[in-house]
Amino acid sequence: MQLLLAHGPNLNLLGERRPEVYGTTTLADIEADVAGVANARGAAVLCFQSNHEGALIDALHSYRRVVDGVVLNAGAWTHTSVALRDAIEAVQLPVVEVHLSNTHRREAFRHRSLIAGVCIGQVTGLGREGYRVATNLLLDYLEGRP
Ligand code: DQA
Numbered sequence: 001m002q003l004l005l006a007h008g009p010n011l012n013l014l015g016e017r018r019p020e021v022y023g024t025t026t027l028a029d030i031e032a033d034v035a036g037v038a039n040a041r042g043a044a045v046l047c048f049q050s051n052h053e054g055a056l057i058d059a060l061h062s063y064r065r066v067v068d069g070v071v072l073n074a075g076a077w078t079h080t081s082v083a084l085r086d087a088i089e090a091v092q093l094p095v096v097e098v099h100l101s102n103t104h105r106r107e108a109f110r111h112r113s114l115i116a117g118v119c120i121g122q123v124t125g126l127g128r129e130g131y132r133v134a135t136n137l138l139l140d141y142l143e144g145r146p
Contacts, residue, residue, distance in 0.1 A: 001038075001041075001043035001044070001068050001139065001142060002043065002044045002045075002046065002067045002068055003034075003038055003043055003044070003045050003046070003067055003068065003069055003070065003071060003135070003138060003139075004045075004047075004048060004059075004060075004063050004066075004067040004069075004070045004071070004093075005030075005031060005034045005045050005046070005047045005048070005070075005071045005131075006047075006048045006049070006056060006059060006060070006070055006071070006072045006073075006074075007027060007048070007049040007050075007072075007073050007074075007075065008049075008050070008051075008053075008056055008072075008073065008074040008075035008076065008077045008078075009050075009051045009052075009053075009075045009076055009077065010051065010075055010076070011027060011049055011073060011075050012027055012049050012051070014026050014027045014030070014100075015027070015029075021100075021101050022100045022101060023100065023128060025100075025127070025128045027049060029128065030128060030131050031045070031047045033128060033131055033132055034047075034071060034131050034132070034135050037131075037132050037135040037136060037139075038135055038139065041136075041139050043068075043139060046063065046066070048063075053077055053081060053083065053084065056074070056077070056084065056087075057083060057084060057087040060087045060091050060093070061087065061091065064091040064092070064093060067093065068093070068094075068142050069093055069094040069095065069096070069138045069139075069141070069142055070088075070093055070094070070095040070096070070138075071095075071096050071098060071131065071134045071135055071138060072095050072096065072097055072098065072115075072119070073097075073098045073099060073100070074097070074115060078097070078099070078103075078110075078113050078114065078115055079109055079110055079112055079113065079114065080114065081114060081115070082114060084114070084115060085114045085115050085117070085118055088115055088118045088119065089118045094120045094138060094141055094142065095115075095118070095119045095120065096119060096120060096121050096122070096123065096134040096135075096137055096138045097113065097115055097116060097119040097121070097122040097123070097124075098122075098123045098124070098130050098131055098134045099122075099123070099124040099125065099130070100125075100126075100127050100128070100130065101124070101125060102124055102125025103124050103125070104124065104125070105125070120137075120138070120141055121134075121137055123137070
């Protein structure tokens, strides 16, 4: 089993970006956490981050036959990108949407996710731990567990 851990814009700055909202965890910490959970269950993880919307869409297209599922924090594109939603739908991979912060407790424009309807689930507001939850969820799904 192989998973893709994908991040959208500004998430390369985790650790220094608004630590009161996102914590001090870095992207490298999160990538190591997800790899740890996946490896312990016999799965491998590929990591990708971009600040360019088309690059994330291209990555989903290219990885569609390489990975079995995706853990995705699309950052602000969650709330804006019909193109990303269509890409998730098009590649027919199971995707778990993750947010470090509880987007429902923040500004109104963060309450709506354009991608939620094409993801198998959403984990929001659990901080770093949310990625572990999302990875286990995705692997359970891929292994056919309820
Ligand atoms: C985020 C929430 C988004 O609203 C925001 O644009 C981000 C990070 C989160 O992880 O909490 O960049 O996806």
